[in-house]
Amino acid sequence: MISDRGTGRxxxxxxxxxxxxxxxxxxxxxxATYYPDGLPEDGIDWTAAWRGAVGRPDGQVLCAVRDGRIVAVASYRTPDGAPAETIKLFQFHVDPAHWGAGIGTALHAACVEQWQGDRRATAVLDVHAGNHxxxxFYAARGWTPDPDHPAAPDDHHLALRLPVRHIRP
Structure with a gap:
């Protein structure tokens, strides 16, 4: 657990x-913030999906809690078929009501700290192309386009990577 410096909030x-x-x-x-026409119907029961992510023995789901409420979440694990030193950030969300408060930065730093402790070399993620x-946010923290996974012209996601061993959280 990491507490807010000085406040514990x-x-x-x-x-x-x-x-x-x-x-x-x-x-x-x-x-919903990066879908101008509203969230597309994807047929996924997201509560069940998150329950599954939390229960995975090969993954981790962290949250940032402020004043007793969950305000951000990060889910990661080794992707299928990837080397053990690679970790994939599958989900990273901050409640829009808390944007700009440093919560995403603190959660990202906690993830990086954990990855470094687990001796991961590289982190990867897919980000929605329209989510500028x-x-x-990712670019400011050192994430760059993944040269091993360039986006196809009709792809709605971009693959990014972060060299975990070479950065400070």
């Missing part, structure tokens, strides 16, 4: 299975 911890519905609602609020705010 913000902590970063593992998400509990019972919090999957709360995390799914936060996920929907964050995703997220793309700028």
């Amino acid at each position: 913000r902590i970063i911890r593992t998400v509990l299975p019972a919090e999957a519905g709360t995390v799914a609602a936060l996920h929907a609020r964050a995703r 705010r997220a793309r700028a």
Whole structure:
């Protein structure tokens, strides 16, 4: 657990299975910001998906809690078929009501710290091409386009990578 310096009002911890519905609602609020016509119907039961992510023995789901409420979430694990030193950030969301408060930065730093402790060399992620705010956030933290996975012209996602061993959290 990491507390906010001096105040103790913000902590970063593992998400509990019972919090999957709360995390799914936060996920929907964050995703809605980069779909100008509203969230597409994807047929996914996101509460069940988050419950599954929390329960995976090969993954980790962290959250940032502020004043007793989950305000950000990050889910990561080794992707299927990838080398053990690679970690994939599958989901990273900050509640839009808390943008600009440093919560995403603190959660990202906690992820990087964990990856370094786990001796990961590289982190990868896919970001929605139209999510310019997220793309700028990742770029400011050293994420760059993944040369091994260039986007196809009709792809809605960009693959990014981060050299974990060479940065400070």
